[in-house]
Amino acid sequence: MISYESDSLESVKKHLAKSFEVNEKNLSLWLNWHGRSDGKLIRSHLALSTGEALGLSKHTAIIWAVVCELIHSASLLHDDICDSDEIRRGKVSVWKNFGIPAAICTGDYLIAESFKKITEVEQGWHQNILLGLLSSTVKEIVFGQSGDVNTNFLVLGWEDYKDLATAKTSPLICLPMMGMFRCAELDEPYYINLRKMTDEIGLAYQIVNDLENILSNQPNEIPTDIKFERMNALVVLIQEKSSKDEINFLKKNKGAFKQFLLSSNIKDDLMDKIQLIHENIKNSLHLMPIAIKPIIYSLCEEIDKKASQFIHEK
Template sequence: MKLKQIGYSEFFMPPEAEEFLDIVKREFSESLNVEGRHLSQWLKHHGESEGKWIRAKLALATGSLLGLSSETYIKWAVVCELIHSASLLHDDVCDKDLYRRGRLTVWKEFGIPAAICTGDYLIAESFKKITEISQGWHQTILLKLLSSSVKDIVFGQSVDVSVDSVLLDWANYQKIAIKKTGPLIMLPIMGMFKCKEFDGDECIALKEISENLGLAYQWVNDIENFVGHGQEPLSDLIYGHPNAIIIKFLEQYSLKDREKFRDIKVLRKALSNHDFKNTIDEIKNLLSESMVAVHRLPIVIQSIVINIKEEMMLRVDKHEKN
């Protein structure tokens, strides 16, 4: 199976997620308005490549359906988008990605220091935004959750940039992928769970689901790295970053035999003849398995989580057809 670049449809969320989305976008935009000339320019460049606001929609829908204060879930939606944006800026530096959403990345356009400073500012702004919530105990809950989530993301990224991608095994790849992506999928919903004082099986189930979805998300992203969907094609291969496709392919070889694949030309040639059908099937199975625990979530939230899985399944289906 040969893979090629494809497009995606819009991510669907329930009406509750759309009601306050314009407010979230406005507050997010206001967070990018700063006085410093250089930082302002970097933030403007990053902000012009608008995403789908998926994390904001997840926070808005969950908070609304759980009956929380609109102020809390609107601010939390902004926080989730800010921290996601910060992670993208830093991730682009670590992965040496040249493009983000069809535009040059901040580090490529303005330099690595600019991207680091811009990401750091957005992290600081996300914590500040939580302090604007009038319910003090919601502030405490969300500050603690955001702090632990950022630590998990940094841990995953630090391992990602330190491993030997040729010798990395599948078990350790999964740990890295889950740490890098799971928290950002879980964060919008978990924040609202905590504010609703859910602290039992609902949270455990959400964590289990998010870890599987996070792994699947990273796996799909690794496929898109091969086809160059919104990024430099084969950059993981060029820069030696962990990639699920490469790791799965190298599993058939002993550690000694893998050494020959340090030659990029040899690895590229071997992968050009690789059939990706099994990879597609494995991702589909993982996405299906991620829903095993969905019945343990509050009924009103189940459709939101299922929709995340369906959107990812759509992406996989389009790769399979192409």
């Protein structure tokens, strides 16, 4: 990512630390286990750099960055439950370690805290803008996750996958920048074009996450997306390119899925799709304010960095 003002990031970290301090001992334990961020603070970078580029108050950008980190952290807790993911940030996830009720309560607290945090924005009209945007984004996340958990992973077509993947991932990528766009009162076409670009970026992120889920495992380990029959880009392409007999065999023999993938060119097909997404984004950059272009480039570079580990995967 490009460089940002270190004092603003430090302020974000202090605000997050304060939000994670609670008197209730159980919730305090769960929050500390979950952790305050993944260390990258990508959404903070997006909010701060966009706010600075658009000439907004540093305080507003800092508070908005904290809000985006809190709601993202909450979404991870609930996603882990829905996806049956047992590991988060290198250790056992909250639901697996303390139970599903603990993870739900922790996520609910972080959602409530994110809304409360907006009241610290100094300009009242900015508060109203950001409250409305946060509420609509949380609803989008819920809609996206609802579609995901009710999807048969072996009958999903690519266009359906794109819609579901975008609905799951795009809102929290768009949120940090859109909040600053709205506060700066940019013209409506900028909002529309930002959402289109973050939809593309969100799709690319989800594809890379799907690659990680299946390829970043021990040789004899069944990836969680296959084990629990979750939506995954690799599986979608398998079922589109394989016979019914092959699909039935793989469904009954989930341990053979990964080797089947590695022996095919499906991974390379997905890498090509990511490259095409990047080309679409670059061709649309002229629709963004000039000051925002480096921020979009930085997101594409982040995706490239994550995807590069799979180029020579065998």
